[in-house]
Amino acid sequence: MSKEQSKTLFYTQTKDEVLKELETSKEGLSTAEAKQRLTAYGRNELDEGEKRGLLAKFIDQFKDLMIIILLVAAALSVITEGMEGLTDALIILAVVVLNAAFGVYQEGQAEAAIEALKNMSSPIARVRRDGHVIEVDSKDLVPGDIVMLEAGDVVPADMRLLEAASLKIEEAALTGESVPVEKDLTVDVAADAGIGDRVNMAYQNSNVTYGRGVGVITNTGMYTEVGKIADMLANADETDTPLKQNLNQLSKVLTYLVVAIALVTFIVGVFVRGEEPLKGLMVAVALAVAAIPEGLPAIVTIVLSMGTTTLAKRNSIVRKLPAVETLGSTEIIASDKTGTLTMNQMTVEKVYTNGQLQSSASDITADNNTLRIMNFANDTKVDPNGKLIGDPTETALVQFGFDHSFDVRDALQTEPRVAELPFDSDRKLMSTIHKQADGRYFVAVKGAPDQLLKRVTKIEENGNIRSITEADKQTILAINKDLAKQALRVLMMAYKYVSEVPTLETEIVEADLIFSGLVGMIDPERPEAADAVKVAKEAGIRPIMITGDHQDTAEAIAKRLGIIEDDGEDHVFTGAELNELSDEEFQKVFKQYSVYARVSPEHKVRIVKAWQNEGKVVAMTGDGVNDAPSLKTADIGIGMGITGTEVSKGASDMVLADDNFATIIVAVEEGRKVFSNIQKSIQYLLSANMAEVFTIFFATLFGWDVLEPVHLLWINLVTDTLPAIALGVEPAEPGVMTHKPRGRKSSFFDGGVMGVIIYQGIFQTLLVLGVYGWALLYPEHTETHMMHEDALTMAFATLGLIQLIHAFNVKSVYQSIFTVGAFKNKTFNWSIPVAFILLMLTIVVPGFNTLFHVSHLSVTQWGAVIIGSLLMLVLVEVVKAVQRALGQDEKAI
Structure with missing residues (x-):
């Protein structure tokens, strides 16, 4: 825009001051002036903002530290290991690209806010220009335009009202107020008044529900209240989710770990054992790749996706995975x-009639005058499908009639409306006159208690009519005050019978009335x-x-x-x-x-x-x-x-x-379960990867060749990934909704998990090295190369099998597998056998064992592998029992 729109508080000014400020008049702008202002101010629409391309979104997905580490590891793997490293690199790259593509898809689904704001605009507005009322595209409105409003219109821009005849505007989308606002030009509005209290203004995209009005446009486009919201949306800071913060923290920990391990291994290999620098670098890179859980980003994505599926079934649609x-x-x-x-629906909650205050569920008969009045003095329309159309307060009264066997459509057939005095914001009353079968006329009046009580001279109680006393009035006012304290909107009902249609003046129609009752309404919880x-x-x-x-x-x-x-x-x-x-x-x-x-x-x-x-x-x-x-x-x-x-x-x-607000609590429970399950997956992956790293590291110190890169790759793909995914859909542990929230400062290592990862990784390392050492001490073959090949195969089989068995340990950090249930998770029940079969294929199927550089094992050797693997379950159960005895499980909550 080439010209700044006014920041004047128009709601604090008089109508004449507003018109002078905007350099216009009640006759409106000339067509020529409107064109000049349109050029100066710009169109009455919201800025689209800068749209990012698909490539930019895709590149953004690679700015995550974990992803960067994986890409660097993949590159080093190719540099140092050639074609063997290329296989590792391609698998890592495939995981990263798929993860990025999914992230772009999610982001693409989340960019509709500004577009939706734009599409809310009213397409046509009735404007006074050159002294005539014409219809123009609302996008062509400018400050100073005089706009006509009537029931059913959408306000096309922010405006100061100049005229308001019983005008009500529903502003819930802007203010959150459930009841339409009665516009009033006589009220002095304070400078610090909120939008809902600026009763002499009308705001863009609010809806006129009743009456009519005339206003002068004060601001358009991005200078309207809706425009300010659009600007706030466009410039709102995106808050990092706790999950993203946790993964970033994990990435930093892994970075330090990888660098430290690689450095120490390189130094030991080259300077202690005297290896060639290139070989030392290859071993260091192999360890670095082993330390990184390549499948973690994909597993987190899969677990979150499964969580979204579960929530969708429970009425929560997740638009962003984290x-x-x-x-x-x-x-x-x-x-x-x-x-x-x-x-968000006004509802009758209390009715005071016949001297009794009753709930809306009470038995109120169809001939009750309070019930009749609230339906007769009412402009609600009923469409062919039975939907109520009109002011929310009035539709609530008609709905109350329906709920008590009073159909206003049928009643108007026998008691037709013949005249009316529409609602007026000054007198705060509405009256309708209905012809009766006996020739008389029934005058139904509803309105504000403080105004209507002044016009009442009689009171009805159980069909008896008598003069109203001061005590009666005090009782009515007390009931009104009590209902108002409960935040109920109170309307009074009164009536009278006349022999002929009176002159339609308030002093005649709305005088000498009979009090019938009070109605208390609220938008209920x-x-x-x-x-x-x-x-x-x-x-x-x-x-x-x-x-x-x-x-x-x-x-x-x-x-x-x-x-x-x-x-x-x-x-x-x-x-x-x-x-x-x-x-x-x-x-x-x-x-x-x-x-x-x-x-x-x-x-x-x-x-x-x-x-x-x-x-x-x-x-x-x-x-x-x-x-x-x-x-x-x-x-x-x-x-x-x-x-x-x-x-x-x-x-x-x-x-x-x-x-449903209660659905949020269901979603919170699912969210807590998801975090717990991601934590289990990370515990499983990191303890397994730690075992791989420690096994190679200590084997290097001992001069052993325990595992080859292809073994690590297969284990990471099969025995790591499938159980980790299955752990991601574990049922929630008991009491998940009785714990305090983790909060922003929590991490995946809270609750003693870091210590658990370390000791479980050490246990796996000792058991694998123990089986390897046993194979060297008690070989089945005398040939050196066969002896080492058998030991290598046993170490590979033990590491793979031990991780599958260890998956049962990870179902709970402190509770025994026999307590939490080993087979409650169907996904887990099939993932372990599938991973076991894929592991065995590499050892027992001819051709595969050649590809993986492993040999066939004897029954004795298999026995050693199985015993060594099962010991993992026994050792962890013993540690858990000790931890529970020391109360560490309770401290971790």
């Missing part, structure tokens, strides 16, 4: 209220949400509500859900209060509050970042456009599949297909 694991480390669930914790909040707290997760709705409503819903206690203390922090604090000041007090009300999109981002600054892993749920920036900023953004906008879904890492 989100599965991130859920398991979540410490804070910051949830929007409307549509997430609540139904989801039935399962309270239980979900309870489970979250038991799991050490703190639920927080962040909403654009009113403070009282937010507090009432939070208490009903158990997010805050009903102890009389102030638990709610408002957007206005947040505006008064710097980030540093807010950081000192934010932990005191679990409910934030009347907040804007920027506030939501500040709240999420405040918790992240404390080192917490934050999950943010939401369904509106206003939630999108915070969804993207959070460690895991969770969108709503049914009520959510495409914008919120596009910014999310995961989408709830059923909009």
Whole structure:
């Protein structure tokens, strides 16, 4: 844009001041002026932003440290080992490329947020130009244009209202407020008012639900409130997931380990044993390749993919793979209220009629006047499919009628509406007049209790009508106040019978009325949400509500859900209060509050970042456009599949297909299981690779040729990969949802896993070297080359078989295999036999044993291999028993 749009707070100005500021009038701009401004300001659309090409996305996938290590190892393998090393390198390269391709695919699925915002724009707007009302493409609107609004319209740009006749605009996507806002031009709006309180403004992409209005465009394109959200989305920092941080940490550990091992091996080989430098370098590279779990990136991807499949079956659609694991480390669930914790559907909850306060489920008969009035003084339409169309408050009243056997369509056939006084935001009442079978007319009036009670002179109780007393009025006001404290929206119903249609003036129609009852409505909490909040707290997760709705409503819903206690203390922090604090000041007090009300999109981002600054892993749920920036900023953004906008879904890492808050807790449990299983896979792979490294390292010191590169490659491909994948789908261990969240600072080595990897790697090394040494001490052949070939074969068979047996040990860090169940995992049950068969093929099938440089073994030699391998299970079970006796299993939780 070549011209900066105004940053004036138009909602604080008078209509004349606004028109003067924008250099326009109520007659609108001229066509020529509109064209000049369009050139100056640009079109009323959102910037697309810079789109990255497929190649750039693909290259980004190779910036991971683990991937770089693998590529370097592959290159060194080719340089030092020629064609033999080429096989290793090609396999490593294939794994890396597949992993990168999958990452590009996932990223391609996640770039819809800005596009969805663009597609929300209203295509046509009715504008006053040159003194005439014409229709123009909303993209051609400019500041200063005068726009007409009526029910059913989508607001095409931000505007200051100049006229408002019973105008109501639904702004839930921007503010999170479930009830349409009644626009009022007489209210003085404070400079620090949130979007929901700027009652003289209309904002782009909000929906007009009632009445009509006229407004002057104040901002267009990226300068609208929606544009600001789009800008926040485009510039939001992508937070590294705990999984990515853990894998980066693991990569660093492996880097140091690989460099140290390779260096020590090279020094020992060349300077101690006097080997040629090139041979020493080849041995060092072989050890480095053995130390790196080539299949780890692929295994992590596979485990996460399996987790996404499981979650999809349970109504959680994962859009970004790491989100599965991130859920398991979540410490804070910051949830929007409307549509997430609540139904996003106004519902009648309490009815006061005939002197009794009743729940909505009570038996209220179809002839009850309160029931009749709420349906008659109502503009809701019912489409052929039975869907209710209209203001959410009014549709809730008609739905209540349906639930109590009162069909307004049938009632209007016998008592047709013959006249009306539409709702007016000044008098806050609506009246309709219905002809009765006896020739009289029934006047039905609904509206705000404080206004309607002034016009009541009588009261009805169980069919009896009498004059209303001051005590009656005090009782009604007390009931109204009590319902309001519960954050219920209260409407009063009154009526009268007249002999003829009166003059349609409020002083005549809405006078001398009979009080019938009060109706209390609310957007109710989801039935399962309270239980979900309870489970979250038991799991050490703190639920927080962040909403654009009113403070009282937010507090009432939070208490009903158990997010805050009903102890009389102030638990709610408002957007206005947040505006008064710097980030540093807010950081000192934010932990005191679990409910934030009347907040804007920027506030939501500040709240999420405040918790992240404390080192917490934050999950943010939401369904509106206003939630999108915070969804993207959070460690895991969770969108709503049914009520959510495409914008919120596009910014999310995961989408709830059923909009069920309880599904988040299911997903958290799955996430914890996924982390535990990835941890098991890493424990298995690293202890196995450590055994390979230590075996070659110590064998080199002893002058033994224990394993060849082809043996290491086959073991890494077969006996490492298949069991590691199978461990990735282990059932959750008992009590997974009673532990505290791991949090951001946790790693795959927490809970004593690093020590377990070391001792289990040493055990495997000792057993392999022990079997190799036994083969040399008790050879089956006298020829030296046969003796070494048998010993080499036994070491290879032992290392492979010992790892398959060791997979059973890894099912639990501390619990016995006989406790956790050895065969509960079907995938594991077939992966071990398949890996065993593939291992045996290289030894017992003619041709394969030549390719792998191994010999046929005798029964005695096989006995030594099997005993040596089974000892791994026995030794680990003994260590686990000692650890449990010392209480190390409890300390690790």
